[in-house]
Amino acid sequence: MHAELSWADRRVARALAEVGARRPLVHCLTNIVVAGFTANVLLAVDASPAMVENAEESGAFAAVAGAVLVNLGTLSGEREVAMRSASAAAHGAGRPWVLDPVAVGALAHRTALAADLLELRPTVVRANASEVMGLVGAGPGGRGVDSLSGSDEALDHARELASAHGCVVAVSGVVDYVTDGTDVVVVPGGDPLMTRVTGVGCALGALVAAFAAVDDDALFAAAAASAVFAVAGERAARGGPGPGTFAVAMLDELGALADGVSPARA
Amino acid sequence: MHAELSWADRRVARALAEVGARRPLVHCLTNIVVAGFTANVLLAVDASPAMVENAEESGAFAAVAGAVLVNLGTLSGEREVAMRSASAAAHGAGRPWVLDPVAVGALAHRTALAADLLELRPTVVRANASEVMGLVGAGPGGRGVDSLSGSDEALDHARELASAHGCVVAVSGVVDYVTDGTDVVVVPGGDPLMTRVTGVGCALGALVAAFAAVDDDALFAAAAASAVFAVAGERAARGGPGPGTFAVAMLDELGALADGVSPARA
Amino acid sequence: MHAELSWADRRVARALAEVGARRPLVHCLTNIVVAGFTANVLLAVDASPAMVENAEESGAFAAVAGAVLVNLGTLSGEREVAMRSASAAAHGAGRPWVLDPVAVGALAHRTALAADLLELRPTVVRANASEVMGLVGAGPGGRGVDSLSGSDEALDHARELASAHGCVVAVSGVVDYVTDGTDVVVVPGGDPLMTRVTGVGCALGALVAAFAAVDDDALFAAAAASAVFAVAGERAARGGPGPGTFAVAMLDELGALADGVSPARA
Numbered sequence: 155m156h157a158e159l160s161w162a163d164r165r166v167a168r169a170l171a172e173v174g175a176r177r178p179l180v181h182c183l184t185n186i187v188v189a190g191f192t193a194n195v196l197l198a199v200d201a202s203p204a205m206v207e208n209a210e211e212s213g214a215f216a217a218v219a220g221a222v223l224v225n226l227g228t229l230s231g232e233r234e235v236a237m238r239s240a241s242a243a244a245h246g247a248g249r250p251w252v253l254d255p256v257a258v259g260a261l262a263h264r265t266a267l268a269a270d271l272l273e274l275r276p277t278v279v280r281a282n283a284s285e286v287m288g289l290v291g292a293g294p295g296g297r298g299v300d301s302l303s304g305s306d307e308a309l310d311h312a313r314e315l316a317s318a319h320g321c322v323v324a325v326s327g328v329v330d331y332v333t334d335g336t337d338v339v340v341v342p343g344g345d346p347l348m349t350r351v352t353g354v355g356c357a358l359g360a361l362v363a364a365f366a367a368v369d370d371d372a373l374f375a376a377a378a379a380s381a382v383f384a385v386a387g388e389r390a391a392r393g394g395p396g397p398g399t400f401a402v403a404m405l406d407e408l409g410a411l412a413d414g415v416s417p418a419r420a
Numbered sequence: 421m422h423a424e425l426s427w428a429d430r431r432v433a434r435a436l437a438e439v440g441a442r443r444p445l446v447h448c449l450t451n452i453v454v455a456g457f458t459a460n461v462l463l464a465v466d467a468s469p470a471m472v473e474n475a476e477e478s479g480a481f482a483a484v485a486g487a488v489l490v491n492l493g494t495l496s497g498e499r500e501v502a503m504r505s506a507s508a509a510a511h512g513a514g515r516p517w518v519l520d521p522v523a524v525g526a527l528a529h530r531t532a533l534a535a536d537l538l539e540l541r542p543t544v545v546r547a548n549a550s551e552v553m554g555l556v557g558a559g560p561g562g563r564g565v566d567s568l569s570g571s572d573e574a575l576d577h578a579r580e581l582a583s584a585h586g587c588v589v590a591v592s593g594v595v596d597y598v599t600d601g602t603d604v605v606v607v608p609g610g611d612p613l614m615t616r617v618t619g620v621g622c623a624l625g626a627l628v629a630a631f632a633a634v635d636d637d638a639l640f641a642a643a644a645a646s647a648v649f650a651v652a653g654e655r656a657a658r659g660g661p662g663p664g665t666f667a668v669a670m671l672d673e674l675g676a677l678a679d680g681v682s683p684a685r686a
Numbered sequence: 687m688h689a690e691l692s693w694a695d696r697r698v699a700r701a702l703a704e705v706g707a708r709r710p711l712v713h714c715l716t717n718i719v720v721a722g723f724t725a726n727v728l729l730a731v732d733a734s735p736a737m738v739e740n741a742e743e744s745g746a747f748a749a750v751a752g753a754v755l756v757n758l759g760t761l762s763g764e765r766e767v768a769m770r771s772a773s774a775a776a777h778g779a780g781r782p783w784v785l786d787p788v789a790v791g792a793l794a795h796r797t798a799l800a801a802d803l804l805e806l807r808p809t810v811v812r813a814n815a816s817e818v819m820g821l822v823g824a825g826p827g828g829r830g831v832d833s834l835s836g837s838d839e840a841l842d843h844a845r846e847l848a849s850a851h852g853c854v855v856a857v858s859g860v861v862d863y864v865t866d867g868t869d870v871v872v873v874p875g876g877d878p879l880m881t882r883v884t885g886v887g888c889a890l891g892a893l894v895a896a897f898a899a900v901d902d903d904a905l906f907a908a909a910a911a912s913a914v915f916a917v918a919g920e921r922a923a924r925g926g927p928g929p930g931t932f933a934v935a936m937l938d939e940l941g942a943l944a945d946g947v948s949p950a951r952a
Binding site for chain 2: 193204205206207210211214215230233403406408410
């Protein structure tokens with residue numbers, strides 16, 4: 155089954171309102187490049203970011219968070235220990251967790267790490283096409299976060315990955331595909347400027363975690379977060395801003411979407 | 421005694437001018453989420469940020485800095501060593517240093533670290549209400565930087581903390597309270613948008629350090645920095661910007677305040 | 687020989703167009719303060735940033751990158767291992783690499799590290815005047831990235847450094863000087879606001895790496911990148927924006943310069 159989901163579907167706005175009402179604590183183990191933008195994306199929609207990435211605390215914190223994000227962007231020895239610990243704790247405690255396998259496939263060390271983490275059953279894998287192909291061993295993987303393959307090419311691999319690991323896979327691209335191995339949700343929209351500023355894909359992983367924290371349907375949660383990002387990107391791109399202004403406008407538009415569905419702010 | 425301090429008090433502008441004239445070197449050991457915004461806040465007021473956070477250099481650097489900030493946001497094994505070393509060096513050299521105990525109370529490991537650091541007599545503790553309560557063992561602490569308690573609830577605990585450790589405690593909230601255990605300075609103002617972008621509280625800790633570097637009265641320095649932040653936040657919020665635009669405008673307004681009191685720039 | 691290079695020279699626009707056409711992968715080992723801004727600068731000109739800074743991956747990644755940036759801003763034990771490994775791999779594979787010796791001279795530990803890295807023959811050293819003097823042992827070095835000396839004072843030291851190590855040295859200041867020890871290229875322009883936001887100098891190091899990835903003439907590549915930054919800074923400063931707005935406008939102006947020379951975007 156192929157369905158389409160966009161901001162026009164009122165369920166998406168309801169899910170965003172639920173994020174704002176429950177303010178889920180999203181435990182982010184992410185990278186030094188995008189940590190600030192990621193926190194700002196979560197705050198814009200009234201979620202509650204907390205970046206804890208040390209070996210001693212990450213496991214305990216993941217077990218009590220609303221959801222956990224593990225983004226492999228800038229690894230370190232200690233961050234890896236923390237990521238393994240947080241993923242295991244989230245898995246053990248039944249908390250949703252999202253894996254963002256940045257540049258997996260291109261580098262052997264992180265490809266092996268990602269393979270280990272997949273055993274801990276992420277709720278959602280959020281990746282670009284090259285990374286999905288890297289995860290299933292079908293290609294050389296990405297160059298950093300800059301995907302070399304289109305998201306449509308990767309759909310078959312995404313279904314394979316989702317089926318093999320019992321997770322949802324969200325492939326970002328010109329069109330986003332979200333699949334649980336059986337069903338596929340297509341999320342249209344967005345704008346090319348979203349690839350011209352850093353952190354948009356990584357922050358989407360965090361937003362997926364926030365939605366998964368308030369909705370048990372992981373397929374819908376990942377697609378709804380993608381739909382929110384797509385419309386925010388479209389609106390932020392109106393008028394053809396430069397990349398600096400666009401990144402600022404993305405946060406403004408996410409804030410406006412959240413405000414528009416929030417009884418408290420309306 | 422309760423006093424109130426705001427931008428309307430000319431001593432605040434004089435202190436800000438002193439920061440611009442002396443450009444204190446503020447050694448920041450801070451977190452990966454807010455490091456960029458923190459540096460930009462210090463630069464906007466013509467202070468001189470330097471982020472040095474490795475084990476080998478942090479002690480030596482703290483001893484020659486104008487002031488030191490220790491922010492526990494994203495700990496790592498090495499950052500902890502560096503923080504202990506920098507705090508001890510600042511204490512030993514008589515340099516002012518500021519402790520920002522992010523999420524203390526919520527996580528046992530960092531609560532123990534903060535207890536150790538308090539023994540090294542921070543000049544100022546800058547925290548939200550939950551963190552102050554976490555430091556004195558009165559509550560569960562915060563969820564990350566997202567305080568669960570109002571700053572007024574925490575005032576008694578702040579006085580207790582200040583008295584016990586001979587430091588100034590600045591509690592951020594809808595109203596900021598700054599106390600040395602005896603006197604209390606109330607800093608009104610600010611805007612709710614200040615909690616909707618990351619790094620505002622953390623950057624205030626750095627600004628407190630900059631003011632403490634140029635003024636030996638730590639109670640006044642912490643209150644004056646808070647008053648500068650409050651008015652910059654109010655002005656940045658004019659017109660109801662989205663959170664992305666607001667963060668940019670905070671830096672613009674801090675820059676304008678600094679320019680307005682600077683003989684060199686006027 | 688002293689030459690001058692600015693955006694008015696059409697070779698600069700051609701080099702920028704070449705960056706956009708080839709989208710070089712720039713492997714950045716940089717600091718937590720500026721990583722996001724650095725990635726955004728590279729993306730604005732259609733280069734491809736990848737921040738990989740762990741011990742296991744940095745060497746292998748540097749050997750396949752278009753160019754490598756090593757910025758000593760926020761060192762850690764692991765980052766140092768990664769930096770040594772990446773520099774050696776770039777040197778061994780004949781890849782251009784850029785050293786940004788942040789605060790060298792002021793701190794003994796990183797001064798020794800920089801001396802070791804110089805043995806691995808960086809293609810370009812991008813520094814401020816104090817840091818150049820610190821590298822040749824002629825002065826106390828900088829206070830963080832805040833240079834205490836003018837770039838003209840440092841020119842003789844830059845030539846000495848370039849001759850001793852067979853590299854190009856780009857000294858940032860009110861006027862930028864770029865030298866290979868014999869020839870000197872003067873790059874005028876820029877704006878004082880470029881020193882009032884964090885990361886401008888550090889991001890220039892990354893841009894130099896991007897240009898060096900597509901042009902074998904390192905002296906020209908470093909000067910051309912400096913000329914692009916200078917004109918972007920001038921244009922971003924038009925109208926006297928505050929520092930927050932200025933940093934956003936820098937990215938917009940870099941994007942506009944890249945768009946203007948790109949056949950694909952025109």
